[in-house]
Amino acid sequence: MINYFIKNFDMFGTATLEHLWIVAVTLAISVLLSTVLSYALLRVKYLEDAAIQLFSAIYSIPSLALFALMIPVMGLGNMTAVVVLTLYNQFLLLRNILSGMNSVDKNLLEAATGMGMTNFQVVTRVQLPLAFPTIIAGIRLAIISTTGIATIAACINAGGLGTVLFSGMRTMNVYKIVWGTILCAVIVLIEDLLLKMVERKLRRGAC
Amino acid sequence: MTGGPLGKGENMNAVEFEHVKKQFPRMGYMALDDVNVQINEGEFVTILGSSGCGKTTFIKMINRLYKPDFGHIRLFGKDIQNSNPVLLRRKIGYVIQQVGLFPHMTVAENIATIPRILKWDKTKIENGIEEMLQLVSLDPKEFRDRYPAQLSGGQQQRVGLARALVANPPIMLLDEPFGAIDAINRENLQNEIKRIHAQSRKTYIFVTHDIREALKLGTKVIIMNKGHIIQYASPKEIINNPCDNFVIDLLKTLNIQNNYVIDGAGI
Incomplete structure (x- = not known):
């Protein structure tokens, strides 16, 4: 088992790096996009529900089908994977960002305004810090979901650990399947750890 | 704005309402209906009324959380409509209930x-x-x-x-600050805020629905009902010359409370 891993270290290493690349790029774009979207949606409140409905509908499309649907539009490759995964993440991220921001007591926000904070200060000093745990929970979900679904992206030539898993399945190679799975889990753990570090840093900065 | 803490003009009223009207959507009556009032600097004004009488609306108009539909509000002679709301609020202390x-x-x-x-x-x-x-x-x-x-x-x-x-801040707005506090602590806090006000001689505007609190703390009391100011006078004058039935009814509740306290003490 371990020998197999060492012998094929190159293959596993490349797949893991490819996988990490997809997840990292997807997350960066997803968080950016969802920030912009929620900024807009918090201002145009009546579109909030519609947007969540739309993204939950997209989220419910099986990933294999959505990857296949995107091939005629974007072709094969990891950029197609990034686009699909970003779409999926919008549901998880938007839902958490919006519910986090909306769950902050309106009286508290009014008190902050009444004390003499600008709208920007109310958001950055009161609303965001209080919504922070919910938002981080959303990002954590997005990381886990992206890392998992990204394996399916191997079927559109996006590379990553999915390649190892699929080839393991085709050739009935248990080693490949088990190691592919373990590496996926390790990636999630590492990302989670990184997220915790970022969280701690931001928390300290907020005060 | 120039001069004094809030830019004092010739008029030394700390707060002045002139024909102020406010109606909220989906509300049958006006939250404030042609309110005219002048509050001197250094006064401790308590605003007394039942919920929905417009007393919180009154206070939130001074720091521009609400905008009047009609009329003018002046602080130290300056119309607040012409000032930056954020800068204005930084010169007004604001205390609210609980949260x-x-x-x-x-x-x-x-x-x-x-x-x-x-x-x-x-x-x-x-x-x-x-x-x-x-x-x-x-x-x-x-x-x-x-x-x-x-x-x-x-x-x-x-x-x-x-x-x-x-x-x-030259003006303090307090919106039922002791509303959710037990009687003993409330008593202590009342005494302290009275002491703090006496030391500072700033203008305090204090909203409450507790008549004892209003009469105890206020150098002047505004009694409000359904968007109107019913009476604006010192506590003494309100007790001696209640101006209409609404005020008389309010004062009656005070007597009932007092009697109850005396009975309760087993005298």
Whole structure:
């Protein structure tokens, strides 16, 4: 088992790096996009529900089908994977960002305004810090979901650990399947750890 | 704005309402219906009325959380419609019932909110925190690093008071600040705010639905009903010359309360 891993270290290493690349790029774009979207949606409140409905509908499309649907539009490759995964993440991220921001007591926000904070200060000093745990929970979900679904992206030539898993399945190679799975889990753990570090840093900065 | 704390004009009324009207959507009657009132500097005005009478609306118009549909509001002679609302609010202390403190900040950080926005230097902020906590009778060493959740209701309200007072605003707005506090603590807080006001001689506007509180604290009392000011006078005059049946009814509740207290004491 371990020998197999060492012998094929190159293959596993490349797949893991490819996988990490997809997840990292997807997350960066997803968080950016969802920030912009929620900024807009918090201002145009009546579109909030519609947007969540739309993204939950997209989220419910099986990933294999959505990857296949995107091939005629974007072709094969990891950029197609990034686009699909970003779409999926919008549901998880938007839902958490919006519910986090909306769950902050309106009286508290009014008190902050009444004390003499600008709208920007109310958001950055009161609303965001209080919504922070919910938002981080959303990002954590997005990381886990992206890392998992990204394996399916191997079927559109996006590379990553999915390649190892699929080839393991085709050739009935248990080693490949088990190691592919373990590496996926390790990636999630590492990302989670990184997220915790970022969280701690931001928390300290907020005060 | 030039001169004085809020830019004083010739008119020395701290607060002046002139024909102020306000109606909220989907409300049958006006929250404020042609309100005219002048409040002198240094006065402690309590606003008394049942819920929905417009007393909170009154206060929120002074710091421009609400905008009048009609009429003018002047602070120290200047129409607030012409001032930047954010800068205006920084010169007005604002205390509300219960939830006012930011739960993610310590007591010290809560008090430092406005000083930080005003970019005070570090020592000035630290001194301010220390001084304010002592003013509201909380030991700075013990309380400054606590979070609001680690305080009792009365202590939270003291911190809220300290936070509003730290920038030494010429006008303080207090919206039922002691509404959710038990009777004994309430009594203490009432005495302290009276003391703090007497020391500072700033203008306080204090909303309450408790007639005893209104008469005890106010140098003047505004009695409101359904968007109108029914009577605006000193507590003594209100007791001696209630101007209409609504005020008489209010005063009757006071007698009932007093009798009850005497009976309860077993005299």
